[in-house]
Amino acid sequence: xxxxxxxxxxxxxxxxxxxxxxxxxxxxxxxxxxxxxxxxxxxxxxxxxxxxxxxxxxxxxxxxxxxxxxxxxxxxxxxxxxxxxxxxxxxxxxxxxxxxxxxxxxxxxxxxxxxxxxxxxxxxxxxxxxxxxxxxxxxxxxxxxxxxxxxxxxxxxxxxxxxxxxxxxxxxxxxxxxxxxxxxxxxxxxxxxxxxxxxxxxxxxxxxxxxxxxxxxxxxxxxxxxxxxxxxxxxxxxxxxxxxxxxxxxxxxxxxxxxxxxxxxxxxxxxxxxxxxxxxxxxxxxxxxxxxxxxxxxxxxxxxxxxxxxxxxxxxxxxxxxxxxxxxxxxxxxxxxxxxxxxxxxxxxxxxxxxxxxxxxxxxxxxxxxxxxxxxxxxxxxxxxx
Ligand SMILES: [Zn+2]
Numbered sequence: 295x296x297x298x299x300x301x302x303x304x305x306x307x308x309x310x311x312x313x314x315x316x317x318x319x320x321x322x323x324x325x326x327x328x329x330x331x332x333x334x335x336x337x338x339x340x341x342x343x344x345x346x347x348x349x350x351x352x353x354x355x356x357x358x359x360x361x362x363x364x365x366x367x368x369x370x371x372x373x374x375x376x377x378x379x380x381x382x383x384x385x386x387x388x389x390x391x392x393x394x395x396x397x398x399x400x401x402x403x404x405x406x407x408x409x410x411x412x413x414x415x416x417x418x419x420x421x422x423x424x425x426x427x428x429x430x431x432x433x434x435x436x437x438x439x440x441x442x443x444x445x446x447x448x449x450x451x452x453x454x455x456x457x458x459x460x461x462x463x464x465x466x467x468x469x470x471x472x473x474x475x476x477x478x479x480x481x482x483x484x485x486x487x488x489x490x491x492x493x494x495x496x497x498x499x500x501x502x503x504x505x506x507x508x509x510x511x512x513x514x515x516x517x518x519x520x521x522x523x524x525x526x527x528x529x530x531x532x533x534x535x536x537x538x539x540x541x542x543x544x545x546x547x548x549x550x551x552x553x554x555x556x557x558x559x560x561x562x563x564x565x566x567x568x569x570x571x572x573x574x575x576x577x578x579x580x581x582x583x584x585x586x587x588x589x590x591x592x593x594x595x596x597x598x599x600x601x602x603x604x605x606x607x608x609x610x611x612x613x614x615x616x617x618x619x620x621x622x623x624x625x626x627x628x629x630x631x632x633x634x635x636x637x638x639x640x641x642x643x644x645x646x647x648x649x650x651x652x653x654x655x656x657x658x659x660x661x662x663x664x665x666x667x668x669x670x671x672x673x674x675x676x677x678x679x680x
Pocket of ligand 1: 630672
């Protein structure tokens with residue numbers, strides 16, 4: 295790989311003919327079209343938070359260095375930004391007056407700055423390495439230099455490694471914060487579009503967790519039909535089956551639940567009533583588990599982490615049960631006492647027993663002392679959730 299250091303290019307040179315795509319939040323071109331600011335393996339612009347972008351301009355105004363910038367020279371002689379896209383986009387957006395900075399406590403856009411200040415920014419020289427090498431070399435190197443600033447997350451790294459037509463199309467759909475579907479998606483997925491989190495979710499679903507393999511396989515595809523169709527099927531299914539939206543829905547593994555349950559018929563009205571009932575049930579400690587519990591036919595109450603009995607209630611019940619059993623000469627486990635084996639008269643220690651709902655929680659039984667009995671561990675397990 296060949297590298298050459300450029301110290302003569304100014305902010306004005308780099309930002310000349312700056313093109314910014316407001317919809318996608320991308321700096322597109324600079325140097326009068328010669329520089330591609332956001333090649334497809336780059337992440338979306340995430341400096342527009344009024345802090346990082348302002349800090350870039352402050353640094354330039356104070357004469358502080360803003361760090362090394364790396365360009366890659368492509369085969370046709372064009373340049374693309376390898377590292378520095380966020381900083382260049384901040385500079386370009388500022389000198390085209392898209393955001394303001396505070397100067398002596400006053401909000402100032404570029405066009406409102408004094409001539410000297412404008413010139414100071416435009417004439418600032420940047421430190422830029424231009425590299426030439428194979429795609430593999432450049433990508434390997436890009437991964438090592440991208441350790442400054444906000445680190446790339448897993449999906450952003452995968453987008454860089456598997457860059458190509460598939461990633462470009464997938465980002466247009468899933469990483470575009472202007473996509474009008476994002477509101478709907480956000481009911482069921484906790485994600486930020488420009489950090490590639492919806493994309494990661496969609497890929498995780500369609501690939502059943504093998505995102506890496508899926509991206510590699512589809513890298514050169516000229517469409518994202520399967521990815522999009524599968525994702526929409528999952529979202530539409532959740533949307534149909536559960537008429538109400540609850541905040542816990544954002545943390546559910548919908549991809550897995552869709553695979554397990556989408557072929558069964560459900561009555562959304564009944565489901566809605568059941569879910570609301572469980573949400574109102576103070577014994578249900580794990581609200582997140584409600585959706586899977588209901589989809590599974592309200593059988594596996596372990597998912598709900600039903601409130602358990604207090605230690606002191608268990609002790610009280612154990613003592614009473616044991617005294618009565620000893621008086622009668624039978625086991626202190628009422629189910630053992632009914633049997634005919636050696637345990638019929640066995641007195642269990644409290645550590646050998648578990649608390650059980652006399653009337654099951656699912657049949658309306660409460661979790662207080664009046665509904666508590668101690669069973670030996672074997673009988674308690676056998677009784678299970680019946
Ligand atoms: Zn027993």
